[in-house]
Amino acid sequence: MTDNARARKLADRIQVVVAETLDRRIKDPRLGFVTITDARVTGDLREATVFYTVYGDDEERAASAAALESAKGVLRSEVGRQTGVRFTPTLAFVPDALPDNARTIEDLLDKARAKDAEVREVSTGKTYAAGADPYRKDDEDADHTDNTDGAAAE
Helix, strand or coil: CCCHHHHHHHHHHHHHHHHHHHHHCCCCCCCCEEEEEEEEECCCCCEEEEEEEEECCHHHHHHHHHHHHHCHHHHHHHHHHHHCCCCCCEEEEEECCHHHHHHHHHHHHHHHHHHHHHHHHHHCCCCCCCCCCCCCCHHHHCCCCCCCCCCCCC
């Protein structure tokens, strides 16, 4: 059986260990400004997926990905040393899509704001087609609906 709580704890620990090791021990010049955003471990604790983001352009992202792949052995041995599990999980580094998704959402929100401003500008000074309030008022209906069951008064 899988113990999801244990897998989650191990994933959290792996995230911290990888981030600290990248900060302190890995001196690869290709490694840019990398942030470890998340880690997930399979139920059998054999494989870990580490999600990361890199600040910079596509060239810096590619260089950082290559640096992470070359440092995978050092990172895995450090994870094994600090976690103390019987079998050290293999590490797979995956670029996190969260910043790209957030950028897409921000672009869509900017377009929606622009459309709202356009509609607001067009509607300035306009009047409603059926008057200011086309709906029947309560005081006009007061003599027709005095019963509590909703039936019309006679």
